[in-house]
Amino acid sequence: MARKKLKVVMLGEGRVGKTSLLHRFVHNSFDEECPSTTKATMYANTKVEVGETTADVSVWDTAGQERYHALGPIYYRDAHGAVLAYDITDKDSFDKVKVWLKELHQVVGENINVVVVGNKCDLERERKVVKKEAEEWAAAHGAQHFLCSAKLGIRVADAFTALVTAIVKSLGTASGVQAGTGNGANAGAYNGGRPASSNQRSKGVKIAPDEGPAREAPPEKKDCSC
Numbered sequence: 532m533a534r535k536k537l538k539v540v541m542l543g544e545g546r547v548g549k550t551s552l553l554h555r556f557v558h559n560s561f562d563e564e565c566p567s568t569t570k571a572t573m574y575a576n577t578k579v580e581v582g583e584t585t586a587d588v589s590v591w592d593t594a595g596q597e598r599y600h601a602l603g604p605i606y607y608r609d610a611h612g613a614v615l616a617y618d619i620t621d622k623d624s625f626d627k628v629k630v631w632l633k634e635l636h637q638v639v640g641e642n643i644n645v646v647v648v649g650n651k652c653d654l655e656r657e658r659k660v661v662k663k664e665a666e667e668w669a670a671a672h673g674a675q676h677f678l679c680s681a682k683l684g685i686r687v688a689d690a691f692t693a694l695v696t697a698i699v700k701s702l703g704t705a706s707g708v709q710a711g712t713g714n715g716a717n718a719g720a721y722n723g724g725r726p727a728s729s730n731q732r733s734k735g736v737k738i739a740p741d742e743g744p745a746r747e748a749p750p751e752k753k754d755c756s757c
């Protein structure tokens with residue numbers, strides 16, 4: 532079984548739900564007040580099995596610096612993938628995804644794997660971003676597009692596991708890939724290295740608890756009706 536150490540960064544405007552998406556993925560929970568007040572840059576460690584590969588994934592979240600587009604090189608350094616998030620009720624946040632992708636490419640190059648997440652799909656009636664436009668833009672940039680709700684736990688695990696799967700595939704089967712150390716300045720263990728919650732459902736992807744064998748992922752909630 533090959534092992535890979537991966538780094539994934541959360542990108543997108545403030546308030547689109549990046550921290551909430553990460554919490555949903557790692558803890559399968561949602562905090563209405565939102566845990567976005569801490570000052571330090573943080574990351575969450577989780578383990579995802581993709582076929583014959585175990586990926587140790589560090590997902591890095593911002594500490595609010597995205598509001599000034601001032602994430603800095605440590606945040607991006609050695610990233611294998613990015614979750615580009617926008618809020619479906621906020622057109623500007625979708626327009627800014629384009630800026631985030633440009634910045635990402637400038638810092639780490641264009642080979643990085645990306646998924647685009649339209650978050651807050653529970654607020655479909657307040658939608659301001661044209662779904663087709665977002666899907667087409669993502670496809671034109673080689674990225675999968677997911678409509679998610681961190682609040683209701685819709686397709687969040689799908690988005691993350693699709694990204695990890697794409698990264699693992701793009702890296703091939705070579706083992707011992709070195710990625711973000713997860714020890715960058717200002718970083719702190721977000722979840723104490725605990726495994727992601729069991730809300731994964733992508734086929735062929737298993738979440739492996741640190742202390743035991745991998746298990747088949749139980750189903751996540753079904754798609755948004757949007």
Ligand SMILES: Nc1nc2c(ncn2[C@@H]2O[C@H](COP(=O)(O)OP(=O)(O)O)[C@@H](O)[C@H]2O)c(=O)[nH]1
Pocket residue numbers: 543544545546547548549550551552562563564565566567650651652653654679680681682683
């Ligand atoms: N309705 C709804 N609200 C959400 C969702 N995800 C996050 N929020 C809310 O959006 C706000 C910003 O979320 P947060 O995760 O802090 O965004 P960040 O600044 O991008 O990290 C908070 O009030 C969250 O409760 C969602 O899927 N649906």
Ligand SMILES: [Mg+2]
Pocket residue numbers: 549550551567592593594595
């Ligand atoms: Mg946040």
